[in-house]
Structure formats: structure tokens, C-alpha cells
Amino acid sequence: MSSTIEQFREETRAWLEANCPASMRTPMPEDELIWGGREIQFKSDDQRLWFERMRDKGWFAPDWPTEYGGGGLDPEQAAVLSSEMRRLGCRPPQINLGIWMLGPVLLEFGSEEQKRELLPPMARGETRWCQGFSEPNAGSDLASLRTSAREDGDDFVVNGTKIWTSYGNKSDWMYALVRTGPQQPKHAGISLLVLDMKSPGVTATPIDLISGKSSFCQVFFDEVRVPKRNLIGPLNGGWTLAKALLQHERKAMSKFSESALPTHFDLAAHLHEYLPEPASTGEIALHQRAVACLMDEHAFRLTNRRMLEGMRAREDMSGVMAISKLVHSEQERDKFEILLDLMGHRGLGFSTQAHREREVAMTGAWLASFAQTIAGGSSEVQLNVIAKRVLGLPDSK
Ligand SMILES: Cc1cc2nc3c(=O)[nH]c(=O)nc-3n(C[C@H](O)[C@H](O)[C@H](O)COP(=O)(O)OP(=O)(O)OC[C@H]3O[C@@H](n4cnc5c(N)ncnc54)[C@H](O)[C@@H]3O)c2cc1C
Incomplete structure (x- = not known):
């Protein structure tokens, strides 16, 4: 490694040590996530300080x-910064779908004017973004989407509905796939628009989830006027941008739980707490599942490092990236299944009357771990993508 990058590492380490408050170096419970946006809220002065720095x-x-x-x-x-943040256990200072997903697409396909208008507020955490892709009959088969955008003077007029829009009711802006070429073949008549969620005619209705949370919305569009300058990329050329954006989404998702609780390393602690001395055949089998899960996680982290090294050397890592989201979300779900099995009768708590707070939180996290195997493309669809694009297998007849 060159001395310049080593110097950068030392400076970055020193800066992080001096500027990341101690309380921002602890694992982050979900309710302490900081989402950027117009209505940003901090839970502590340290959070604000870390965000601002x-x-x-x-x-x-x-x-x-x-x-x-x-x-x-x-x-x-950038890879050095992220590894130094991991080394110190720094929390992400903010979560922002715009930065992870739309930003890279704007950098590649947006006009200069769009980059200058949309990227800086995103990069300062001033705008919160949601994703308007899925529709009631267009999830895995996304290209069947029907939300329409017809041209009218300087505007598009949008009508239809999006579903499973994460935090649609809390976001400032949406990037949405819309049908602009109803007569074209389905993949060829789609465009990518960005729209202000405060536009007249936009309604975001929360959907209650089994985990007791309500992070999803169904968003309705009723004659919503969107200026034509909000079209990203070519008219009817949105499918190429959507595919690029989904790649960025899957890459981001494979990192989602890096700071989530409990981590795989907490799994080892739970093993000692709930099953210190496995005796029966069943207990020994459970112990073995937990150890295998920890080893898989370790292998996943090493693969991720290999992916980063490959990206740095500008090798084609698209195959590993496609596999990464699938493996990670499946491993996360396995981790929670094992944790619940370890907890025995302390598992599946729904109220703090009979269970400790963190046991109830675990039930929610277990349920949410299933969602991650669907979000950003279900595991079955990921397997199809890997079969076709990575392994080059033919379509089934
Ligand atoms: C936590 C979470 C957050 C999300 N956030 C957003 C968001 O912010 N914005 C957004 O637009 N969407 C979001 N989604 C929606 C998500 O993209 C879709 O749920 C996903 O693409 C699956 O689509 P669907 O729900 O319509 O299921 P369907 O497509 O109806 O699939 C149903 C089942 O059939 C299987 N299946 C479908 N097609 C095939 C096939 N060809 N081969 C094999 N099996 C198949 C699927 O794997 C699945 O098991 C989110 C979903 C979750 C769970």
C-alpha cells in the first residue's frame, strides 16, 4: 500500500478519534437511527454533533x-474511511436512501443542472428520499408497473399508486418509476421521475405491519403535476436507470445490519447466556447451528472485503454484488431464528409484562429479518438473477 494512503489512514483515524463522541461508538438501536431530511430529529447532543461534523x-x-x-x-x-469507522465502531451519522441509491444514478445519468440541484442537499442530509417502484401488481415483475405520467405542457401529470414505500409519509422527495409510453413494450415505456412529496395530489397512507411497526406506506397520486425537468435520463429510458439503481440498493442492503442489534457477535454472548452448557442432543445441535452461523458470517465479511479490494482494483464485481444481498439477508434471518431457539420460552415475547424489553425487541427484529429477504428483490428473484446473469444459465421454457 502506498505511503500516501497510509498517511490518509493515520489522519482519518486521528480525526475520527477526536471527533466521534464516545456515545456514537456504541451499537445503534433501531429507534436511534438518524434519517436526514427537512424534519430531522436528534435524540442527543452527541448525535447532532456527530451528524454535523x-x-x-x-x-x-x-x-x-x-x-x-x-x-x-x-x-x-473511501474504503479506508469505512474500515476506520468500523474499527472504531462509529455509528453511521445518518441513513439516507437518496445517497445510497439515487445519488449514484444521478451522478451517472443526471444532467449537470439536476446534479447541482439535487445532490448537495442530499449530501448535507437536508432531504429525505423514498423509493416509488413497487405497485400492487408489480413487485418482482416490476416492469408491469402502471402508474402513469402523461405529458401536459411543461409538466408530467402522474396518476396511480405505489405500495410498500418505506417511510413514504416521512420523506421529502420520491424517485419513482412511471409509465410514459403506454403503447411501447413494457420495459421500453418506463421513465424515472423525482417528485416533491408535498406536491398537491400526493397522499401517503401508512400500512401496519405484523412486527408492530408501520414503516411502509401506500402512496396515491391524483393528477400530480411534476415539472418535466424532474425527468432523470431519457424519456422511456427509465428501465436502464432502474436496473442501475437496484444494483446500488442491493449493495447498500448487504451492509444494512452492520450496525444493527444484535450482531452476530452478540450471538456468541447469547449462546453463553441462554445455553451455557449444552447437554442434550437437541442442545448440542443448536450449539452447532449457532457456531456454523458465526462462521458463515465471518466468511461473508471476508467476501465483502474481497469485493471491496476487487472494486478498488477496478475488477468486475457485479457477480459478487448480486450474490451478496441474497447471502446476507438469508444469514440475518438464520441468525434471528437461532437466537429465538436459544431463548426458548423467553423468545417470542410480545409484551413487557411477561418479557424483558430486549426480548420483545428481539421478536420484532426476528419478524423484520424475513422482510429483508423480500426487500430490494426477493431471494427467489435474486436466485433467478444470479442464474441468468452470473452463471449464464438459459431461461426455463
Ligand atoms: C422491508 C421492505 C421494504 C420495502 N421498501 C420498498 C420501497 O421503499 N419502495 C418500493 O418500491 N418497494 C419496496 N418494497 C417492496 C419490494 O421491492 C417487493 O416486496 C419485492 O420486490 C417483491 O414484490 P411483491 O411484494 O409484489 O411480491 P411478488 O412479486 O408478488 O412475489 C410473491 C412471491 O413470489 C415469488 N416470485 C415472484 N416472481 C418469481 C419468479 N419469477 N421466480 C420465482 N419466484 C418468484 C417471490 O419470491 C415471492 O416469494 C419493500 C419490501 C420490503 C419487504
Whole structure:
């Protein structure tokens, strides 16, 4: 490794040690996630401080060019920053779908005007974004989407509905796939639009979930006027952008639980707490499942490191990226299944009358872990993608 990158590592380490408050170096419970946006809320002064310091460095989007609000780091430096943050256990200072998913697509396909208008507020955590892709009859088969956008003067007029829109009711902006070419073959008549969620005619209705949370919405569009300059990429050319965006989504999702509780390493602690001395055949089998799960996680982390090294060396890592989301979400679900089995009668708690708070939280997290095997493309669909695009297998007749 060159001495310049080693120097960058030392400076970054020193900066993080001086600027990341101690309370921001602890695992992050879900209710302490910070979402950027117009209505940002901090739970502590340390959270605000950490957010502001990282924002001012441009490190919400470390590898974006500085003229668009990013940190201007090259891929190698960005990888060093993320490994130093992991080493110190720094919490992500904010979560923002815009930065993870739309931002890279805008950098590749957006006009200069769109980049200058949309990227800087995203990179400062001032706008919160949601994704308007899925519809009631267009999830895995996304290209069947029907929400329409007809041209009318300087605007598109949008009608229809999106579903499973995460935090649609809390977001400032949406990136949405809409049908602009109803007469064209289904993949060829789709465009990508960005729209302000405060536009007249947009209604976001929360959907209650089995986990007791309500992070999803169904969003309705009734004659919503969207300026034509909000079209990203070519008219009817949205499918190419959607595919690129989904790749970024899957890459982001394979990192989702890095700071989630409980981690695989907490699994080892749970093993000692709930099953310190396995005796019966069943207990020994459970112990073995837990150990296998820890080993799989370790292998996954090593693969991720290999992927980062490959990306740095500009090798084609698209195959590993496609596999990464599938493996990670399946492993996360397995982890929670094992945790619940370990907890025995302490598992599946729904109220704090009979269970401890963290046991009830575990039930919610277990249920949510199933959702991650569906979000961003279900495991079955991921397997199809890997079969076709990575392994080159033919379509089944
Ligand atoms: C936590 C979470 C967050 C989400 N957030 C968003 C969001 O913010 N914005 C958004 O637009 N969407 C979001 N979604 C929606 C998500 O993208 C869809 O749920 C997903 O693409 C699956 O679509 P569907 O629910 O319509 O299921 P369907 O497509 O109806 O699938 C039903 C079942 O059939 C299987 N199946 C379907 N087609 C095939 C096939 N060809 N081969 C084999 N099996 C198949 C699927 O694997 C699944 O098991 C989210 C979903 C979840 C769970």
C-alpha cells in the first residue's frame, strides 16, 4: 500500500478519534437511527454533533465530487474511511436512501443542472428520499408497473399508486418509476421521475405491519403535476436507470445490519447466556447451528472485503454484488431464528409484562429479518438473477 494512503489512514483515524463522541461508538438501536431530511430529529447532543461534523467533512457521501457536496475521496480513500469507522465502531451519522441509491444514478445519468440541484442537499442530509417502484401488481415483475405520467405542457401529470414505500409519509422527495409510453413494450415505456412529496395530489397512507411497526406506506397520486425537468435520463429510458439503481440498493442492503442489534457477535454472548452448557442432543445441535452461523458470517465479511479490494482494483464485481444481498439477508434471518431457539420460552415475547424489553425487541427484529429477504428483490428473484446473469444459465421454457 502506498505511503500516501497510509498517511490518509493515520489522519482519518486521528480525526475520527477526536471527533466521534464516545456515545456514537456504541451499537445503534433501531429507534436511534438518524434519517436526514427537512424534519430531522436528534435524540442527543452527541448525535447532532456527530451528524454535523461528518456533514461538514462531506463524509455522508465521501466518494462524491466536492462540487456536488461530497467528500471528493477516491475509492481507495473511501474504503479506508469505512474500515476506520468500523474499527472504531462509529455509528453511521445518518441513513439516507437518496445517497445510497439515487445519488449514484444521478451522478451517472443526471444532467449537470439536476446534479447541482439535487445532490448537495442530499449530501448535507437536508432531504429525505423514498423509493416509488413497487405497485400492487408489480413487485418482482416490476416492469408491469402502471402508474402513469402523461405529458401536459411543461409538466408530467402522474396518476396511480405505489405500495410498500418505506417511510413514504416521512420523506421529502420520491424517485419513482412511471409509465410514459403506454403503447411501447413494457420495459421500453418506463421513465424515472423525482417528485416533491408535498406536491398537491400526493397522499401517503401508512400500512401496519405484523412486527408492530408501520414503516411502509401506500402512496396515491391524483393528477400530480411534476415539472418535466424532474425527468432523470431519457424519456422511456427509465428501465436502464432502474436496473442501475437496484444494483446500488442491493449493495447498500448487504451492509444494512452492520450496525444493527444484535450482531452476530452478540450471538456468541447469547449462546453463553441462554445455553451455557449444552447437554442434550437437541442442545448440542443448536450449539452447532449457532457456531456454523458465526462462521458463515465471518466468511461473508471476508467476501465483502474481497469485493471491496476487487472494486478498488477496478475488477468486475457485479457477480459478487448480486450474490451478496441474497447471502446476507438469508444469514440475518438464520441468525434471528437461532437466537429465538436459544431463548426458548423467553423468545417470542410480545409484551413487557411477561418479557424483558430486549426480548420483545428481539421478536420484532426476528419478524423484520424475513422482510429483508423480500426487500430490494426477493431471494427467489435474486436466485433467478444470479442464474441468468452470473452463471449464464438459459431461461426455463
Ligand atoms: C422491508 C421492505 C421494504 C420495502 N421498501 C420498498 C420501497 O421503499 N419502495 C418500493 O418500491 N418497494 C419496496 N418494497 C417492496 C419490494 O421491492 C417487493 O416486496 C419485492 O420486490 C417483491 O414484490 P411483491 O411484494 O409484489 O411480491 P411478488 O412479486 O408478488 O412475489 C410473491 C412471491 O413470489 C415469488 N416470485 C415472484 N416472481 C418469481 C419468479 N419469477 N421466480 C420465482 N419466484 C418468484 C417471490 O419470491 C415471492 O416469494 C419493500 C419490501 C420490503 C419487504
